[in-house]
Amino acid sequence: MDMPAPDLGVIARKARTVARLRGVLGPDSVIDAPEELRVYECDALTAYRCPPMAAVLPRTTDEVSRLLRICWEEGVPVVPRGSGTSLAGGAMPTADCVILGVARMNAVLETDYENRFIRVQSGRTNLSVSGAVEAEGFFYAPDPSSQLACAIAGNIAMNSGGAHCLKYGVTTNNLLGVTLVQMDGTVVTLGGPWGDPAGLDLLGVVCGSEGQLGVVTEAYLRILPKPEGARPVLVGFNSNEVAGACVADIIRAGLLPVAIEFMDRPCIRATEAFAKAGYPDCEALLIIEVEGSEAEISEQLGRIRQIALAHDPVEFREAEDEDQAKRIWLGRKSAFGAMGQINDYMCLDGTIPVSSLPHVLKRIGEMSAQFGLDVGNVFHAGDGNMHPLILFDANKPGDLEKCEAFGAEILKLCVEVGGCLTGEHGVGIEKRDLMSVQFSAADMEAQMRVKDVFDPKWLLNPAKVFPLATSAARRAG
């Protein structure tokens, strides 16, 4: 993984830039001491690290506007950072950049239950958005695994999903409006607490643009009334094909579970050893969750049971109470931790058409033998969003590179069967150089034109998303 060489001119002007930033933000909001900058040297893609030139922690949209204007005038690249939980290196700094952290902007600005929205500052964590409306019986639907820590700003940048998006959609389907600050300091309001946009859906293209079009400081989010209840079932199968067929049959029957999670044998065994959730030792396991009143849950689970039993499962386990429900989810929720107990791992998130599932799992198994690295699969089966976890040893020379090569082959396979490189984590630096597998030069050119409009100098998070060679001329400005 390469990053562009830092702009030495920018680094030479560091003292002046930092002084100007302090003038606007005050002394406690600008960090430039090397030891304090270590905090920002990476996000959750910890394999790559580089401390930034400085970091700023603004408190208001106006401060964001003024600091971006300074960086724009000084030609300093800016890397926005939510909570730093990106698995794709979306908040990875360069040595000549300023990290713009939104952590201090975490207030709830407005809640409106009649119109069903909440307006928050973008540094607020995902889970605490739901927390703010819980007492009134509402919640914010997108639920990435990192929801305890991750910020709405990062969710918007990556268009984050989660286990329950089969029913509720991802961030873009639950985002009503934003306050966006462009690199030159211009403050723009896109959307608002209502439905369709007035003209072009600029909000739609900002969501998922990985912090390259502007810095989101405030957001209007859709809140939903909480369902009356939810209950999972666990179904074990002796073949991936049959588990895949069962998923397709459930969907075809018109049932809409809120989640359908899939784990394969290596992952089941690892989580059993770690969490002891009492899962059956089988080839493939589904966790299916439905929502509603007691009667509605029974009606749906009855139908699911009927479909599942027709596929001759090795086990069909319905949660009888809250405790059993927790045990069904326990293994799934411990899966990443369990794999991490065994070794270092890289987590991919390519998406495939659900019909390709058996073929893709078989090919991943073959590649695993070929590369000599173990892999466990746990993923959102209803929408085809895979999460292969490749195990490697970071202390063993060459293992990371081998793991990355294996990962790249899996992602190419995802594209080959009609899917994509990333379903919810984003491109960042991790999948940047694979973009040309999925997109033609013209496809990427069309995307880069959007950045040309929002950020003509290519100063915002510039070395991400597009292959370096593809964006080189624009970054050179």
Place this chain on the structure above:
Amino acid sequence: MRPLSEAELAEAVAGATGPLVVRGGGTRTIGHAVGEVLETSGLTGIELYEPGALTLVVKAGTSVAEVDRVLAGERQRLAFEVPDLCDLLGRTGASTIGGVVAANASGPRRVQVGAARDALLGVRFVDGAGVVVKNGGRVMKNVTGYDLAKLMAGSRGTLGVLTEVSFKVQALPEVEATLVVEGLGDEAGLAVLRQALGSPFDISGAARLSGRSLIRVEGMAGSVAYRLDQLRGRIGGDASVAEGGDSASLWRAVRDVTPFQGKPGAVWRIITMPTAAAEIVARLEAEAIWDWGGGLVWLRTDLGRGAEVAAAVAGRGHATLVRGEGGRAFPASAPEVAALVAGLKAKFDPRGILNAGMVA
């Protein structure tokens, strides 16, 4: 011009010497574009349909009727309920699926499942220079690169000509039923809709039509009966239930703005906050149909009241003139937003030939 393939269409755009009016079926076009007509109705056919994955890929000129027919064969549908505005706008012709995307046209179920843009998984289009671009794909979760599919949805052919679109589709519910609440004024009748939308009963339609508040639930029979019962208990008052075909015809009337058909005057489509809807209508003293719990107001006014409508809506939504003479059809944007829109137009259609003047 009526190209028969994407390649022909790209050639036609690249070789165009003057402005082009991009047209699907011409059934929902609004605004003032002028130029040679470029029809997409020659690009037809289902490219891929996987009912078990809820995925449909279809060429942009395919008629909505054909898409509906194919989906119905597998007991599925487009979730966002495509409005048919032919009778409202006095148009004939076959609405195309590309036109639906270009207008981001969504019906009553938007309150539950989102708009056309939310069901859209991917697009192929030809930009103003004649270059073919693809974005998104056929899978439900995809954050690879920028989401240009969203940008194309609702862009009304001003940035590119859609050639192929893919959707997440939905299974038909076992049953549908509508709670019909009578005897309430507009303010109270809309409050009932908001109350329903704030309940956990998964409402798939909340509208006010001809003095009645309509609340729709869909799903498995037992669940629908349960939710209707709960809603009736909470809302009280004078409520009856319309089932099956009776329910469906009520929602067709809301979706297609049936009560305004054949009546004179301007028709406005106002997007606002539900709590502002009653007051906006009262201020303008005009006939209204409320959908999306009040978030969408169809308003029939005398001609020439554009400034009044814009003033009533200002700061809490926006209004589009879908039928009627005089003034611009689309609402004006704030200057900094207009600058971004102009910038994108210049990049995607450097010669300014696609639906020029439409949104002015």
